[in-house]
Amino acid sequence: xxxxxTQASPPPARRRRKNDPESVRADxxxxxxxxxxxxxxxxxxxxxxxxxxxxxxxMIYYYFNDKETLYLHSLEAAYQKVRxxxxxxxxxxxxxxxxxxxxxxxxxxxxxxxxxxxxxxMIENIHHGRFLAQSELIQSLNAGVIDVLTNVYRRGVEExxxxxxxxxxxxxxxxxxxxxxxxxxxxxxxxxxxxHQAAPENQQKLExxxxxxxxxxxxxx
Amino acid sequence: xxxxxTQASPPPARRRRKNDPESVRADxxxxxxxxxxxxxxxxxxxxxxxxxxxxxxxMIYYYFNDKETLYLHSLEAAYQKVRxxxxxxxxxxxxxxxxxxxxxxxxxxxxxxxxxxxxxxMIENIHHGRFLAQSELIQSLNAGVIDVLTNVYRRGVEExxxxxxxxxxxxxxxxxxxxxxxxxxxxxxxxxxxxHQAAPENQQKLExxxxxxxxxxxxxx
DNA sequence: GCAACAATGTACGAAATGGTACGTTCAGTC
DNA sequence: GACTGAACGTACCATTTCGTACATTGTTGC
Numbered sequence: 001x002x003x004x005x006t007q008a009s010p011p012p013a014r015r016r017r018k019n020d021p022e023s024v025r026a027d028x029x030x031x032x033x034x035x036x037x038x039x040x041x042x043x044x045x046x047x048x049x050x051x052x053x054x055x056x057x058x059m060i061y062y063y064f065n066d067k068e069t070l071y072l073h074s075l076e077a078a079y080q081k082v083r084x085x086x087x088x089x090x091x092x093x094x095x096x097x098x099x100x101x102x103x104x105x106x107x108x109x110x111x112x113x114x115x116x117x118x119x120x121x122m123i124e125n126i127h128h129g130r131f132l133a134q135s136e137l138i139q140s141l142n143a144g145v146i147d148v149l150t151n152v153y154r155r156g157v158e159e160x161x162x163x164x165x166x167x168x169x170x171x172x173x174x175x176x177x178x179x180x181x182x183x184x185x186x187x188x189x190x191x192x193x194x195x196h197q198a199a200p201e202n203q204q205k206l207e208x209x210x211x212x213x214x215x216x217x218x219x220x221x
Numbered sequence: 222x223x224x225x226x227t228q229a230s231p232p233p234a235r236r237r238r239k240n241d242p243e244s245v246r247a248d249x250x251x252x253x254x255x256x257x258x259x260x261x262x263x264x265x266x267x268x269x270x271x272x273x274x275x276x277x278x279x280m281i282y283y284y285f286n287d288k289e290t291l292y293l294h295s296l297e298a299a300y301q302k303v304r305x306x307x308x309x310x311x312x313x314x315x316x317x318x319x320x321x322x323x324x325x326x327x328x329x330x331x332x333x334x335x336x337x338x339x340x341x342x343m344i345e346n347i348h349h350g351r352f353l354a355q356s357e358l359i360q361s362l363n364a365g366v367i368d369v370l371t372n373v374y375r376r377g378v379e380e381x382x383x384x385x386x387x388x389x390x391x392x393x394x395x396x397x398x399x400x401x402x403x404x405x406x407x408x409x410x411x412x413x414x415x416x417h418q419a420a421p422e423n424q425q426k427l428e429x430x431x432x433x434x435x436x437x438x439x440x441x442x
Numbered sequence: 443g444c445a446a447c448a449a450t451g452t453a454c455g456a457a458a459t460g461g462t463a464c465g466t467t468c469a470g471t472c
Numbered sequence: 473g474a475c476t477g478a479a480c481g482t483a484c485c486a487t488t489t490c491g492t493a494c495a496t497t498g499t500t501g502c
Contacts, residue, residue: 021449040347042264046490056451061491121409122343126261129408142413169414170430174399180406181398187350188342189397192363193390209391217434242479267460277481282461 024055025063032060033074037116040123041071072131075124076138078117083141085110091148096156100218103152104175104211111179112203118183146172156218163220174217178210245276246284253281254295258337261344262292293352296345297359299338304362306331312369317377321439324373325396325432332400333424339404367393377439384441395438399431 031052035044046067050057064070089106091099111118124132132138149168156162182197190197197206252273256265267288271278285291310327312320332339345353353359370389377383403418411418418427 024449040261040263042261045488047488057491058450058452062449067490119347121406122347125406125408126340126343126347129412132409132412139413146414169416170427172414173402173410173427174430174434176406176410177402178395178398181394181402184405185342185346185397185401187346188353189394191350191353192360193367193393195390206391206394209395213395213434213438216437245479266458268458278461279481280479283479288460 021063024053024059028053028055028060028063028070029073029077032070033077033120034116036071036074036123037078037119041068041127044071046070068131072135075120075131076135078120079138079141082110082114082117083144086145089148091152095161096152096159097161097215099152100156100162101211101215103149104179104214105207107175108179108182108207108210111183115183118180121180122184153218160220162218166218171214171218175214178213182206182210242284245274245280249274249276249281249284249291250294250298253285253291254298254341255337257292257295257344258299258340262289262348265292267291289352293356296341296352297356299341300359300362303331303335303338304365307366310369312373316382317373317380318382318436320373321377321383322432322436324370325400325435326428328396329400329403329428329431332404336404339401342401343405374439381441383439387439392435392439396431396435399434403427403431 028049032044032049035049035052038044044067046057046060049070050060053059060070064073086106089103091103094102146168149172153162153166153168153171157164182203186197189195196202249270253265253270256270256273259265265288267278267281270291271281274280281291285294307327310324312324315323367389370393374383374387374389374392378385403424407418410416417423
């Protein structure tokens, strides 16, 4: 009661709030992301998200207005996290072949390590990309990816180690497709063909093959 | 449960039934497939399925016991339809290169023309393939696909137009991945990269590129 | 110290939703 | 033409689920 007399000197180390809106918000978002990723938009339950949170259901509606908005924020957060990691790659100082190979392996491994992100994107596609369309944030985040690839490819063509006439966007499509499918269809594929695709040795093989595929596709005849 | 009623003497000419169980059942299944494909297992509503059917909600529970069973039957029906179409391809009389190229194009086009099937598979993967695991039917349907590819590949290696050392299952994985992703991620990809992927001219380009990718992957160095 | 606003807890409401009870009609059999 | 089981319709129930009303507590500026 008498403690708040220390107005004049708030040391940077102080963490003495009982109300901690930012952390509550972040907590809700984290829990919601997991739930939506696991069960989809219609499958996830607000009440269950509330239970798994330190906060209450009331807080979900306080910070996010409704279920769909919460979902949209989960999706945005997921994309943001991905692009942040992607930005750490710097390929400009590598030889084109090396750079491309590294990009492929990075994408493949990244997707494999972030199934929650993949699942959210799958779910968003089930919804026809309707929420993504509302988000200017996500749109703006993704321009950079193509730029990087465009650069690497151009250098490769100039140096003669890549063949001409390819569209960097389609190259990106190819890399994405293989890396994405590896996670998105793991369950059905494994079960149908009785092949433990998630096993580390098989993942390693797939990573090698996927890299190989892309490199074979771009190399001159 | 409801085995096809092969009664001893159903006069072939008679057409005067008011009760028409088989068509009711088929109607329910067709509507359910569309609904599940569009909205997912949790998103689809039994009441809405019932409304869109000639039958009533009671009938859904009469022929299928509950929502999940209905979903499982939808999934099985979808796989059955696919494999039926696939069986029509006969590649054994074609030269290996031609056969492979044809198989790739067939798969690509087939997936593109059957988004409902793709969506059901996506949804099933969201559910960790838990329903597919229950279905002996689907498991048994899929053995053939690999056999066909194994044959073509073996012949190609013998004739020297394919390189050695590839696994037909991984080859199938590659073809599936590219054809599947083309449909499954169309919405997010189109929106993010502002590229009208579904446009016929772009689909044609993708089909060519995908075929090219596979052929480049298998051809000898 | 106190007003004003931000942050939070509790309890509840209305509609949706999966599933069922129960009765009726149809079609083949004797 | 009565009997029987399959096929079907209507009305309903119990629960779940999204969302909100209302009261309470913390925080900050003056």
